[in-house]
Amino acid sequence: MGDPERNLAWAPVGSPADLAGALDRVGYLPDEGIATAAFLALRLGRPLFCEGEPGTGKTSLAVALAAALDVPLIRLQCHEGIDFTQALYDWDFPRQLLHLRALEAASDTLDADTAERSLYSRRFLLARPLLRALEESPCVLLVDEVDRADDEFEAFLLEVLGENAVTVPELGEVRATVPPLVVLTSNRTREVHDALKRRCLYHWLEHPALAREVAILRRRLPGLSAELAGQVAGAVRRLREVELLKPPGVAESIDWAQALGVLGRSELDAESAAMTLGAVLKYREDAQRVVAAGLDRILAG
Structure with missing residues (x-):
């Protein structure tokens, strides 16, 4: 999709490490795999297809890329x-x-032809996200939760991303001068067709490793102690091992740590965990399952 040299014109990033540093400066802490996948998407001019469990940072990656590259999202x-x-x-x-x-x-x-031409002028056109991305690029185009759309929309999306252009019958062709950086996300509620995936670079996002999750918590919550950040990150990792309807993501880790801070708690013990469990588990059945499994045991690892 697109000419790599034209993409480099608006994203002069020399290496995955350069991109990782730019993402770090805007508050997103990538691992090596994420930084490399995003760098290759830039250099090759290909969409980046991100799959993973909810809460693994797929949408946040697109937001951070726009901020790091200083382009619209x-x-x-x-x-x-x-x-x-x-x-x-x-x-x-x-x-x-x-x-x-x-x-x-x-x-x-009133001349009918003149009236019709004036009705279908640019002033009356409502540009939706795909057209805006073609007109306003360089930008980051986030196609969020593409797995929720149907097959017909996938085929339409494939055509637009393949050409970086669309035709408005009344106005003519609109083509991106610089192809947008496209990030597609999927929670894998269904399988996306191979034809769309073949157009993209693919990356599966895991929940962050313990040390990285601790670093994320302390970056997002500067007043959070290293001890409490470690306790929250460790407890969340163990909660993800329980059979839950919705395992907690990084956003829930941040919410939990923030709730503990608001309550003035300096450590995550059974009492404070029970009081704030609603910050990390969002289904009644999940909370009941965790309590039945033993909150003390989960906290103690």
Whole structure:
């Protein structure tokens, strides 16, 4: 997708380490695999397809890349039933109608062809995320939770990403001068088609290692002690080993540590964990399962 040299024009990053440093400076702590995958997406001009459990930082990666590269972030949130008018463009029908009435009021001899051409001008076009990304690039285009869309939308997305251009029948072709950096995310609620994956570089995001999660907690919560950060990160890792409906991600780790701080707790013991369990577990069944398994045992490892 696109010419690598043109991509380098707006993303002059010399190595995965350079990109890791840029991400670190905006508050995202990548591991070597993430930094390398994102670097290759930049250099090769290919979309980056990120899969992983919820809470592993897929969306945050796209946000951090936009900040690190100092370009806009444009987000397309996928959902069941999404179609091209929600993703690409639509016409502002209420404004078109008002415009037509104004033309009729201003002239008794309104030419139909002239009126129609004025209705389908750029001023009445509502650019949705995909069109905005083509027009405003260089940018980071985040196609979030693509696994929630249907097969027809995947095929449409494949065509747009393959060409970096779309045709608006009334206006002509819109082509990106510099292809956007595209990050697609999936929670794997269903398998995405191979044709789309073949267009992309692929990276599976795991939950962070213990030391990295501690570093993330202390970066996001500067007043958090190393001891409490380690206790929270360790407890969350053990919670992920329990059969839960929604294992906690990094966001829940941060919420838990923050809740403990607000309550003035300096350590994670059974009492403080029971009081704040709702910050890390978001389903009643998960909380019941953890309590039944023994909160003391989980905290003690």
